[in-house]
Amino acid sequence: MRILFVGDVVGRPGRDVVERRLRALRSELEVDFCVLNGENAADGIGITPRLAEQLLQTGVDAITLGNHTWRRSEIAPYLCSSTRVVRPANFPSSAPGSGLAVVAAADGTPVAVINLLGSLYLEPARSLWEVVDELVDEAHRETQVVVVDIHAEATSEKVALASWLDGRVTAVLGTHTHVQTADARVLPGGTAAMTDVGMTGPHDSVIGVVTDLAIQRMRTGMPVRFETARGGVRLEGALVECDAATGRATAIAPVRTE
Numbered sequence: 266m267r268i269l270f271v272g273d274v275v276g277r278p279g280r281d282v283v284e285r286r287l288r289a290l291r292s293e294l295e296v297d298f299c300v301l302n303g304e305n306a307a308d309g310i311g312i313t314p315r316l317a318e319q320l321l322q323t324g325v326d327a328i329t330l331g332n333h334t335w336r337r338s339e340i341a342p343y344l345c346s347s348t349r350v351v352r353p354a355n356f357p358s359s360a361p362g363s364g365l366a367v368v369a370a371a372d373g374t375p376v377a378v379i380n381l382l383g384s385l386y387l388e389p390a391r392s393l394w395e396v397v398d399e400l401v402d403e404a405h406r407e408t409q410v411v412v413v414d415i416h417a418e419a420t421s422e423k424v425a426l427a428s429w430l431d432g433r434v435t436a437v438l439g440t441h442t443h444v445q446t447a448d449a450r451v452l453p454g455g456t457a458a459m460t461d462v463g464m465t466g467p468h469d470s471v472i473g474v475v476t477d478l479a480i481q482r483m484r485t486g487m488p489v490r491f492e493t494a495r496g497g498v499r500l501e502g503a504l505v506e507c508d509a510a511t512g513r514a515t516a517i518a519p520v521r522t523e
């Protein structure tokens with residue numbers, strides 16, 4: 266089976282390209298299951314229930330989030346009832362929602378989606394290493410096809426996690442840094458890995474933000490109100506091929522529309 270992971274969707278430009286392109290891309294790439302990182306969907310930061318529902322209508326099966334999960338507070342009650350939108354599993358154990366969802370693919374195969382937050386700069390309540398093994402065991406009680414979104418700043422954390430989970434999950438895919446990396450590979454145990462699947466949004470920007478505003482904040486150290494950029498929009502992500510029975514990955518390739 267084929268799983269498409271769509272990299273961080275940024276603001277309206279990102280949502281629009283998903284709406285315009287995703288259904289055709291799904292059929293062109295013969296995709297059975299599609300996961301999307303949506304933590305920047307609402308004007309570059311956070312996500313609302315309405316936007317999550319809109320994205321789920323475009324051919325997305327599950328949505329992962331990240332460090333900006335709570336920027337739009339109305340998402341909290343929605344996450345309590347959603348079976349297809351997950352937030353990082355290593356948030357405080359009292360946080361609304363779940364870090365694991367199991368959703369049926371087009372061919373009926375259950376696919377588990379796990380969302381984790383890295384430590385560097387993001388300071389999760391608990392280290393991902395404290396929760397990951399139990400989560401994978403929980404996923405395996407329902408399916409062997411397991412996709413992990415590691416939302417993290419540091420390449421080292423993402424690479425280490427992929428190695429730790431090699432042979433136990435289908436894919437370990439990185440999000441948050443918004444720059445697609447050239448390291449898509451299947452590890453020896455059958456886990457597909459990629460440090461960052463890229464950004465779905467405006468690439469004529471500083472990782473989605475209007476270039477001049479991002480530079481102004483960095484140069485002056487003063488507060489500057491960020492705006493989502495508009496130019497150079499494309500959809501980026503990764504396509505993973507795996508055996509539906511064993512969950513072992515056989516191939517991974519970057520996806521990048523123009």
Ligand SMILES: [Fe+2]
Binds near residue numbers: 304331333416441
């Ligand atoms: Fe993030």
